Amino acid sequence: MRQRQASQSARRAREFEAFVAGAAGRLLHAATLLTAEPPDDNPRARRLLTLALAHTYACWDRLRGEDPYDRARQYLALRFAHGAWRRHGILLGGRTHPSGPLSHLAPQERLVLVLRLYEGVAEEQAAALLGLPTERVRTICDRATATLLHPPRGPAPAVVGAKVAAS
Amino acid sequence: MNRTQREAAVRQLMERGTPQVPADLYADSVRRGSRMLRRRTAARRLMWLLLLAASVAFVVWALTARPWVEPPSTTTPPMTGW
Numbered sequence: 001m002r003q004r005q006a007s008q009s010a011r012r013a014r015e016f017e018a019f020v021a022g023a024a025g026r027l028l029h030a031a032t033l034l035t036a037e038p039p040d041d042n043p044r045a046r047r048l049l050t051l052a053l054a055h056t057y058a059c060w061d062r063l064r065g066e067d068p069y070d071r072a073r074q075y076l077a078l079r080f081a082h083g084a085w086r087r088h089g090i091l092l093g094g095r096t097h098p099s100g101p102l103s104h105l106a107p108q109e110r111l112v113l114v115l116r117l118y119e120g121v122a123e124e125q126a127a128a129l130l131g132l133p134t135e136r137v138r139t140i141c142d143r144a145t146a147t148l149l150h151p152p153r154g155p156a157p158a159v160v161g162a163k164v165a166a167s
Numbered sequence: 168m169n170r171t172q173r174e175a176a177v178r179q180l181m182e183r184g185t186p187q188v189p190a191d192l193y194a195d196s197v198r199r200g201s202r203m204l205r206r207r208t209a210a211r212r213l214m215w216l217l218l219l220a221a222s223v224a225f226v227v228w229a230l231t232a233r234p235w236v237e238p239p240s241t242t243t244p245p246m247t248g249w
Contacts, residue, residue: 020192020193024192025185025188032186033181046189049196050196050199053200054195054196054199054200056196056200057196057199058200058204060200101181101184102181113181114181117178145174148180149176
């Protein structure tokens with residue numbers, strides 16, 4: 001029994017290391033896009049990613065053929081969606097100038113954009129993950145795309161960042 | 168600019184500037200993940216233990232109190248010599 005457990009945990013560690021080596025770069029990029037931090041200074045994105053990977057590690061034995069990357073991405077997105085409104089109040093006051101390509105967008109717009117376009121998740125799946133209707137996801141995606149390609153002049157309006165994905 | 172072109176432009180915008188993966192990411196996530204696993208195991212064990220204790224307590228109570236036995240009557244005097 002103990003031996004079986006030991007061999008199982010060794011196998012898990014081996015597989016998980018390979019998974020992290022392959023997936024961490026892309027997931028970290030996605031997390032950095034979500035948090036709108038500069039690529040070389042992204043403590044929040046790293047924290048998000050560490051949590052998502054730890055969660056994936058914890059349920060590694062129960063994946064049963066499911067894609068661990070998918071699982072980690074889902075956890076990352078949900079964690080960001082739930083964490084964003086909590087931090088919002090703090091960030092409004094103490095936020096240093098956000099940078100990164102998506103910094104002018106609201107957290108929900110960033111989330112939808114990253115899921116849909118960067119990660120290539122299908123519209124229906126993204127909608128199901130965020131608990132939104134499919135049309136709403138499409139609208140948010142279109143609006144975010146338009147904002148990104150034609151950035152508004154002057155400082156972003158205060159409404160930006162007020163709405164956050166609920167799921 | 169149609170939809171596909173717009174999406175391609177946004178994708179290109181997002182692909183820029185890949186962040187460096189920190190070296191301790193793997194160790195850190197394994198540490199947190201195994202802590203989660205340990206906690207889960209402990210919680211499961213505690214739950215089973217509680218369940219066991221509760222069922223033992225119930226069996227002992229049932230054997231001592233015997234709630235299925237009809238309690239002796241306290242209102243009517245026993246009928247003897249009729």
